[in-house]
Amino acid sequence: MSNSDAGKTAPVVDFDTLVRRLDDAIAALAESRSFTKAAKLPRVFDIVRRVLLQPGGCQAIQDRAEKLEQAGVFAGTDWADPSILLPNLTTYSLQSTHPDTIVVEAMSELRLLAVALGHYLHPSVSAEQAHHYLTQVLAINLRLLSGESGEAEREQGKLALVSRALVQHIAAEIGYEHVIDRLIDEIWRILEQRPIQVNSVRQMITQIALCRSDPSVDLGGSGQGAERLISSLYGPTQACREDPGIPVYEERLSHMDFGALQSEATGFARSMHDTGLVSPYHAAFLRYILTQEQPMITDALGLSTTGRDCLMCYRSLVYRLIEESVFPETAQGIYGLALLLDRGILYQPPIEPALWRQIQLPLCQQARNRIELAYGYQPSARAWLLQGVLNILGQPLGVGQGNNPTCQAARALSMWAYNDPDYLLQMVAWAAREDEIVMHFEGNPVSSAKSQGGVASDVTLDLDPVSLVVVPHLDRIYAEMGRLCIGRPGDPHQWVNPEFHGWSAGRGFRINVDVATGNLMELEDFLRHFYACYHPHCNGDQPLVHPQPAGVAITDSAARFIGWHAITVLRVAPDPEGVMRVYFFNPNNDSGQHWGNDVQVSTAKHGERFGEASLPFEQFASRLYIFHYHYDPLEKDEPVEVDDEEIRKVVARVHRSWGRDRLPADTMQASQPPSE
Amino acid sequence: MSEENYDPNKGYIALLGWSLNAVEAADKFDRRYVVVAPDWAETYCKEHDIPYVPWNFERLNDRSFEIAQTLKDMGVDVAIPLFEETVEWAGAINSVLLDQPKLFGQSMLLRDKALMKRRAQLGGIRVGIFEEAHDKDDVIRFLKRVNQTLLKLDGDPNDPIHLKAFDKAGCLGHRVIRTPDEVDTIPEEEFPVLMESHLDGWEFAVEAWIHNGKIAFLNISEYVTLGYSVFVPATPDLEKYREQVTREIEKLIKTFDIEFGVIHPEYFVTSDSTMYFGEVAYRPPGFKVFELLEKAYGFNAYQAMFMVFDPKTTEDEVKNFFPKEVVDAKGYAGCFGVYPRRRVVSKLEMPEETENHPYFESHELTPPLEETVTKRTAFGTHWGLVYFFGDDAYTMRDLLKHQEELDFYV
Structure with a gap:
């Protein structure tokens, strides 16, 4: 199962040196006279922020919580007296675009965590109080656990990573059991939007599963609603209920009769359409029946009558798509394929040949690199991209911009997938094969290869495979079109939007x-x-x-x-x-x-x-x-x-x-x- | 606080001017101290129990004796200038406190760049060509004469000349003039100024702590680009001149008759290893060199300064205080002054490569208050410093140089 942690690649920093600098800065603050504290704080805050951006950063700050507080990082602020802090207010500080606000909040939470865990005997707050406070903070900031960012987090840029790492760290230390019910509701709320990118949802479900199977965790009456979520990933059907692993499951398949296979097929389809999540076992199953029981594919995909008709008409294409793109790692593509068939877009004449082109499309090095960086080498960059294409065509409204200021590019992809899918496939082909997209602005060609730079300085990797390959190009073109409007009176979107999105956008x-x-x-x-x-x-x-x-x-x-x-x-x-x-x-x-x-x-x-x-x-x-x-x-x-x-x-x-x-x-x- | 913790056998010092770092250094040191600063510092000093005497440092006038008498009555032993503007005040006050009238004259020499150069010349120190200018015509004449001397023909590109205010610190008011046209850009109110011929060479600065007329500690600060970056200790390429620099400083001590204090001269060394004297200041250097020294060597440079000023300090204390130059340094400490490179900026954004560099320590940059960047005419003031520390001098040098190509404000 793919657990590629896309988009969180922290830049290489010598963590030990950084922590040593932190200790120096804390010491300098601690030794300073009251009248120079204010002047020494910025250095401490800046280094704390840099530490928090690193893996293990929260732990490092937690370990130094007592020293930090005694050095005076909270002196003169509301945080100096933890007993008056309100959990509700943490939402605002954690979403702040001011680094210092987030840093002081993070230091305060981590201090309370140290208190709650009994590592720090605080003069004004007990371990129980601290624990209670932190569970409330977790419950209120659950959204940060899920890693799905809204516009507020995006505006924060890299700072959002600090808030997210902080909440995840607290959850891991305090225990998910205190927030599990809220977490489950949150997961369902996100799944109802059927995003293409489900990595973070998968991670959360995995956390819950681990929590439930840990005998030292007493869940009490909570966590009941988790069953459907966990099974959708780890055991959606009778034959894989106890998560036996793919090889064992494949072995079981080879002994099944028609009826048993049929029940597996409907089990997979039901679970997939219920949650929008696809189990890796589903992929193993589909590959198996592709060789043994092809007619059962309709049931395994849970197709509507339209989808069923489509499958019949374009059987060889669909079989080939499964063969080339459906693997346990890329199982999520099955959902895209099912919805693509149900949408009936294969009946549009250019789609079938365009998908054949996609299957055979050679990838340029740049596209391959980005995909491999985000998703790894297995099964192959081509399979990942093909999975991405199936998903975007099946779920045009499931595209997300990740942690990038590229809402326009994401919107364009979604719009084309929705009403101009062959155009989208053309864009994918250009970007993936030529590493260049050329669009036209008022008759003049605008090339992504020749543009100076996009809105985003660096498009992150927390994107679906199609966005990963196409968005950097679209972003540069979009920015270039904006540059071509420099000097015109009024808002440039007036000219850029219709040229960028296509004729159907009103002029x-x-x-x-x-x-x-x-x-x-x-x-x-x-x-x-x-x-x-x-x-x-x-x-x-x-x-x-x-x-x-x-x-x-x-x-x-x-x-x-x-x-x-x-x-x-x-x-x-x-x-x-x-x-x-x-x-x-x-x-x-x-x-x-x-x-x-x-x-x-x-x-x-x-x-x-x-x-x-x-x-x-x-x-x-x-x-x-x-x-x-x-x-x-x-x-x-x-x-x-x-x-x-x-x-x-x-x-x-x-x-x-x-x-x-x-x-x-x-x-x-x-x-x-x-x-x- | 130190009011109770000072050593009665050591001197009572007065700090002239307001510098938080200096006050803190004094507060942590073993000498009784008082801050002499304008009255806006009063509330702050009261709030934090900082011993304080109000004084507004304007031009010296009839009332100047008053502050000297006040400090004398308090039992203060010596006054220490923290800024260029308080150097002559320290001279005036110390001539009373120490009963050495020559100290006032000495401080006046050290405050006027033109006088200073003449005095240096008299002492047999090499300086470039210089002259005072009272108006724009003087500047044009000097520019022409310098270039005639250099045997330039009409139409050859001119060698530039440098214009500096007589009495301002460092790069403030420093301009480079190449053509007569550029003379028009100088505002009238900047005159009179000192003009100097351009010396093609390697410019560097020295900080020397002097006690009993002898050098107690000598640091060479290497500029990577003047006005942008500096680091200590210098690279071996520059440190190889240490012997020669020491002799030059001794000449300076003799010429200016300096018994104690911290001097901060600037030199050029040309390709044939000749040292040219630029100017000298009798105060802590700018660009936070004191902080860099503390980072590199671990001693507090302000406390070192207080010590060498204090007339009650013993030879032994001085000897034990200072580490051995260069060899005792724990590494190289440098800083870079950021100027916005774009005309319009909206936010501070540390370049990732800087922030993630293993040498990067911290920065003092603040978000921009205005979106439009004022065009730099003179060398101007940077928007804040970025600090680095590491163990290789050349990496440090190249790193500082590279920062000039990065945008910190976008």
Whole structure:
């Protein structure tokens, strides 16, 4: 089973030297006079941060917790008195973009950990108190355990690694049993979004499994819901229930009759469609029946009638895909294959030949290197890429940007996989074979090989195989298109988005932020236009034809502005309760984010399809700052039809959140009802 | 605090100017001390029990005697200048405290770069061509004359000349002028200035602790690029001049009649091993060289300075205090002054290769306050220092040099 820990490769640093420097800095702080403490703190904080970024860093700080506290790192701050600390506030400090805030929080947690474990007798807090506090901290920051980063973590950059390492370290030391139920809920919440990248989910499930099988851990009544998760990876069917290992399982297969095999097939399919996770045994099974019982593949993939038809029509292609890409390491591709067949996209004429090309595609050295670095050498870089292709075509909304500022590239991949899959396959072929993608900007070729550099200085490895190969190219092209717009008045997305994403992105463009000042601009007009284009009650019930790029102002759970973010509007429709909602794709790895006030992005139970995020129309509009539209008679701007009250509510929401500090001087009264 | 912990057999020292590191060094040392600083330091000193006398150091005037008398009444034995601006104050005060009127004259010599050069010349020390300028015409004339002397023809590229304020520390106000056009860029208020011919050579600095007219410790600081980086001890390439440097410093001690204190001269050594004297300061050097020395040798350079100033210090104490130059160093300590390279910056971002380098110690950079970077006209002030420590002099040198090509602010 693949446990490649992608994206966490720490740069090579001499840890011993670093820790020695830390000890020097602590000593210098401890020996300094009260009046020079403040001047010596920055050095300690900076080195602590560097230590925390290293594997084993948390332990090193924990070991020095007492010395650090006595040297005075907390002096004069709230952290000096641990008995007044509130677990709730740790969420904010751990998501901070200020290194010192995270560092002081980390030092404080690790100090309490040392206290809880009895290594540090603290004058004002007992081991029990510290333990209780830490379990609360864990419960509140579970999301950091899962490693799925939202926009807030992404804005933090490398600092997010510190927060994550810290919470994981505390969990490992304190024990997962205290948070296991919350962890299980969290895993289900993420799985409901059906991400392509499930490494971190797999890791968490593995942790839970270890925890359950450890006789020294008393789980009490908790951890009951873990069964389905654990079995989906380690024993989804009768014949592999006790996780016997692949060779034993293969041996068992060879003795099974038709009925037993049939029951295995349906067992695998049920488990896979239940969780979106695929067991390595499933891969072993599929490879076995490919040689012995080909018709059973339909059941092993759990196909719908469409999928079944597709499989029948393109049998040789599908068999070949399984042969070339489905291995225990790449088992997750089975889910992609099943959904790809169910989507029926093989009926589009270019897809079949494009997949044949993909099967035979030679990889250039650069692409091979990136894949091998992230996923290892087994079974092969080509198989990994093919698995990635199956997954992205099967789960177009499962693409995530990883810990990279490349939301535009991830969004483009998802958009193409969703409505232009043969174009996507072309991009993959160019990037993987030629190590170059050429797109056109207003008629002029833009090459990824000749571009100066992308938005991201270095695209990390925590990505699915397709993104891993294609995103660095797209990112450079995107940045280059931006550079070609330098000097034009207004926001460059206006020209870049349609050229970058393809003709289906509308050339009409609206923005409600004045680029020069950052202030709100023509907000009401903007909103009326958005309602007129997108709201079914205003646009004559016209459903959205193609997914459209849009920009949102991301806010944190306190409704404070974090940054601009690229998303795709997929559709607008009433949910099961009749509330009109915007369903959209967010390239962040976890879309279920709280955007402050009552704006909680939903990912399930409100009519969302896998991978969709949704918000009531009004709430969505209140975070929107860019949208595109087609000049189309049906989508004409008809501002009169939009309800004034509704617009006022949205404007008020903008002013209460990201627009708070963006009111232009002359419209300070805009939030009050206009006097008519 | 040290109010109770000082040794009554040792001197009572006054620190002129406000430097946190110096105060801390004094507080941890075994001598009674008092800080003489402007009144904005008062609250801080009270809050932290730092002995303090308020004084605003402006130009010397009629009231100057007052502070000398105050300190004398307190029983202070000697005043120690921490900054260029307090050097003549120390001279004036010490001439009273130690009853040696010549100390004031000496400090005036050490404060005026033009006077200083003349005096050095009289003492048989080699200096470049220099002259005072009162306006732009003087500068143009000097530029032409220097280049005539060098037998340049019209149209040949000029050798540059250097302009420095008479009485400012280090690189402040330092400009390089190559063409008459560039003269126009000098603001009127910078005059008068000292002009010097350009010396093609290797520039380096020396810090020498002097006690009873003899060198107690001599450090050679190697500049990698002037105004950017410095490290101690120097590479063997430069340390091979130590004997010659020592003789030059002895000349300097004799010429300026220095009995005690810390001097910080700059020299050029040309390709034929001739030493040219640049200038000398009677105070701790900039670029945190004292901190680098502490890192490299383990002794506190401020405390060393207090010791050699103190008239009650014995020969034995001095002898036991200092380590042996170069051989006793635990490694090479260097620092790099960061200037933003881009015109517009939004954040501080330590280059990964710097942060992960085994020599990297720490940095004092702060996030930018403004997005637009002011264009550097003179040598200007860096935005903060980055510290390194390691065991190979050449690695250190190349590492510091390489930092010039990196962006710390993006």
